[in-house]
Amino acid sequence: MYKILEKQVLSDVIKLMVIEAPHIAQRAKAGQFTIVRIDEQAERIPLTIADYDSKAGTITIIFQEVGQSTMHLGTLNVGDSIASFAGPLGHPTEIENYGTVICMGGGVGIAPIYPITRALKQAGNKVISIIAARSKDLLFWEDKMRAVSDEIHVCTDDGSHGRKGLVTDPLKEILEAKKENIAKVWAIGPAIMMKFVSLTTKPFNVPTIVSLNTIMIDGTGMCGGCRVLLDEGAKFVCVDGPEFDGHKVDWNSLMSRLSYYREEEKMAVEHWKEHKCKLDKEIAAGGK
């Protein structure tokens, strides 16, 4: 069992947890992820290492409540434990001094882009960050990102904070301005965002690294459920990735695979809400 040491509510649907996991913290690096299983009945879900403290033996995760597992996780509190926590999985980001780089985070993708941005900055790169969310209340860590960036652009879809527009707008302007050579772009966020970032950088021939969020089970190469089609054939995201060259990814196949379990996901949420409702009532009744 792995104890939750800290919990922060970053927005209505985005939560942060610091979890006691010395076995993962010892070796964790930017770009890697974990597999979380809440309890005996739960599924295994992948969550990125948003931060780590090897001395304290802790791992920070940030998640958006999109379905049954993440909603359930969101109800846990400091002092509660999760049943399984494996990692660090996947290859770490290749950190070097490339020159000038752009780091982009969309929505909950701001969490995983942060440690990468920080490491790139520490390695001596000039870092331009672009972060975005649907609206102001979904945006978090602007201050943390600012602290590790030389230049930062903030957008919201609805214009409630920063600039109104998509992440690709400032990206395109920077690339078109050609003020300096952009050595590499990192983009993490919803598949659709990563797809359009890749399409935007392609004509400029700027290498673009994306972190793919396929459906996973084991996270160790055993099931093949996370496979993705690249120009050179199928790869397993959990062991060959999670980072890939965005220009080589078959985005349509990826997005179609992400939506394959939609009916079951809906059913799971309904079932869980019913179950939780019943539990809450029982607790309330017991409390009287």
Next chain:
Amino acid sequence: MAKLEPKERMKIPRQPMPEQDPKIRNANFEEVALGYDEATARKEAERCLQCKKPGCTVGCPVGVRIPEFILAVREGNLPKAVEEMKVKNNLPAICGRVCPQEVQCEGKCILTKKGKSVAIGRLERFVGDYELAHRTCPLTAAPATGKKIAVVGTGPAGLTCAVDLAREGHKVTMFESLHGPGGVLVYGIPEFRLPKKVVFGEIDYAVECLGIQVRNDHVIGRTISLNELLEQYDAVFLGTGAGLPSFMRIPGINLNGVMSANEFLTRVNLMKGYLFPNYSTPVKLGKKVAVVGGGNVAMDSARCSKRMQAVQAKQTGTEPGEVHIIYRRSKEEVPARAEEFHHAIEEGIICDLLTNPVEIIGDETGKVSKIRCIRMELGEPDASGRRKPVPIPGSELEMEMDTVIMALGTSPNPIVFVDADGLERTKHGTAVADVETGRTKKQRVWAGGDVVTGAATVISAMGAGKRAAADMHKFLKGEAPW
């Protein structure tokens, strides 16, 4: 029973195994074979001729003392039967259920030629279940030696090795990448063939009696590497199995609805997907399922599919649908245990033999809709001695399918070899290790089971774990330096 003459013994028919009715069992996940009761077991034991040079023992990969344990069963001395069994085999309740007996012990039984072999596997299961219920043969550890051992992987190879070393008084820690121990016994072989309470019963017992530590969620090569383990432990055993699935190189394998047998079986068995939504891992299965392959893995996938279809049909009030096995050779070459193939047919699974997929075709949403196959015929024997299947030109056919499960064999997962310099591997990705001792090319590292042989059997993995444990113990005592 009075003492019988061999002739009379040979007149006793092989005692049938009580089983769930095929039409009922193909809709539930409960065990198919129900096990002998004591009277039936003793009657079956009467059939054994107590050969002076027993072929059965030669056929068993670990040389179980078969006539000795059967004699004890015949005499009704079950604690003695357990004791005889455990000299060579720690896990009879498991092996009795899953060994391919027809090509091992029973295949070499003298009665095979004269009719039907003694049902050694069924008797072994009976003895194993007796031990699980009564624990007449307690596990005890020798005084502590102060040596520390890491066992990587908790399948049959790792478990056997850990138990034998812990009994010698060494301090054993097992590392497992998944959230619980057992390896294929838990994530691969389904509940209806090997109930998980049997596997967990054995593991919990060993852990409690011998103080073995199990560290789940530790992926060696990621969480901690082999080289780092060697800094902390006196010796390391690798029993990481062959868990990496292969996909056919044909168009359409990335369509929705195509999955590896590992993914499907993991969802169903390890994650208990058949209890969705009470358990959160969904299993998506259509009304027309094709399982490609002919081994145990294919049979298990097909039989689980049949059951999942029944569960889902009940939930939705529809008809269950059909399951096909597509295999490129003929019935004679099917590599699965004979009993599993027989059970699959009984349960209503359709076999398309001498057939090989060439393409999987999708609909406009990216989901499987058809599978294109070609018929095969058997040509000249190949290197393995089996007749090689060759495609019949112009014999292509299409079958409507909405799910395709690839059960094509597996190879060792390479993650464990990260930061493990000097550990030699073959071109198939298996670790190079001495057959007798399990020693690899890297000092203080032993290996055994599927990671060395490629996908094989439970009993061969256990045998390898046992041999390695014996050599590791000698090494740790200083009797067999590296």
